[in-house]
Amino acid sequence: MQRTTLLKWVTGVAEGLLAIPIAGGAFVISTGWMALLVMFILHAITLVISIKDSKFSSGSIVGMIASFLGAIPILGWMLHTAAALVLLIDAGQETGKAKQKTNK
Structure with missing residues (x-):
């Protein structure tokens, strides 16, 4: 698995966890919004x-915007959900392409 694909899986799953309505928000608040900073950095690296x-x-890019605006309750939830979906779909497609190459 390529490093890009791995990072997309990791950030996609993390965004999905932050998108859980009450638990994600509670986690962000309990870390003093540091979770959003960490995610912003991970998205920038990715x-x-x-x-x-x-x-x-x-x-x-959607993840970076979600991390920046994640403190706004409903908007943050929608952006985290969108980022998770886009990243996980992209990572899944890349994984599928890699498997097809190895099967040839």
Whole structure:
């Protein structure tokens, strides 16, 4: 598995956990909003690495926006959900393509 795909899986799952309505919000607040900063940094790293690997990811940009605006309750939930979906779908497609290459 390529590093870009792995980072998309990790950030996608993390965004999915933050998108859980009450639990995600409670986790963000309990960390003093540091969870949002960590996710912003992870998304930035994922974006830079995916650009280097020529696999641009719009999910990382949505994730960065979600991390920036995540303190706004309903908007943060919607953005975390959108980022998780985009990242997980993208990672799943890349994993599928990699499996097809190895089967040939």
